[in-house]
Amino acid sequence: MNRSINVIFVMIALSALVVSSACSRDKSKPGREFMADTDMYRNPKVKTYEASNLFSDGTSARLPEEGTVPRGYTTYNKPNTNEAYFASLEKKGYPDIAPKKNEANLKEGERLYIRFCNNCHGVKGDGNGNLVEQGKFAGVPTYDSQRLPDITPQSIFHVITHGKGVMGSHAAQIQSADRWRIVQYVLSLRAELDGVEVEDDQVEDEAVSEDDSEETEG
């Protein structure tokens, strides 16, 4: 009886010794590891922004290839010129890449409109936003068809992308699909101002031609 208690005691003491021998005083070091191949769970890697002599510039962070675009990003290559603006007035309907017109997209368009456009254009789209009322901006048009007879979905998209006059470009803040959602909402405000139904033929499938999708902009 006594003997077996002694044996158990010695075994406990020995295993405590083995376990504690793995400890390291330096908390940032792993200490001794009882694993044959430590690469299995502590694999060699470069930590974010760690210096590295693997590359000539001494940093481990690499730039993406030139022309890399984020996932889900669509390109718009119409330049910020009067010609491109006038051409957009001639194009009727939405291109294929625009999100389809439905309740959810219209609601999202409204949310984004309130965030990005409302201050100048006003909740109703009549050009009486906060900044206009405070006298900070002038010349903000109402969206109705008397004031802007020729605007089309594509021209509105063009203007959101590049800006016009004192209105700045919103390409950096609003991704392409969301700009189309705002276009849908602007046209619903326009219909309300005009006192008409939103035209049904506004969703036309006009495919973006091949040469329209080459360069990267906005």
Ligand code: HEC
């Ligand atoms: C800083 C104020 C300001 C903001 C913010 C602003 N706009 Fe404008 N917007 C203007 C002004 C000013 C004009 C008139 C530009 C001109 O014709 O010189 C204009 C013109 C327009 C036009 C008519 C363009 C045409 O073809 O004549 C549309 C459509 C439009 N804005 C939509 C938007 C939308 C959508 C947003 C939000 C994404 C927005 N604007 C944000 C000030 C603003």
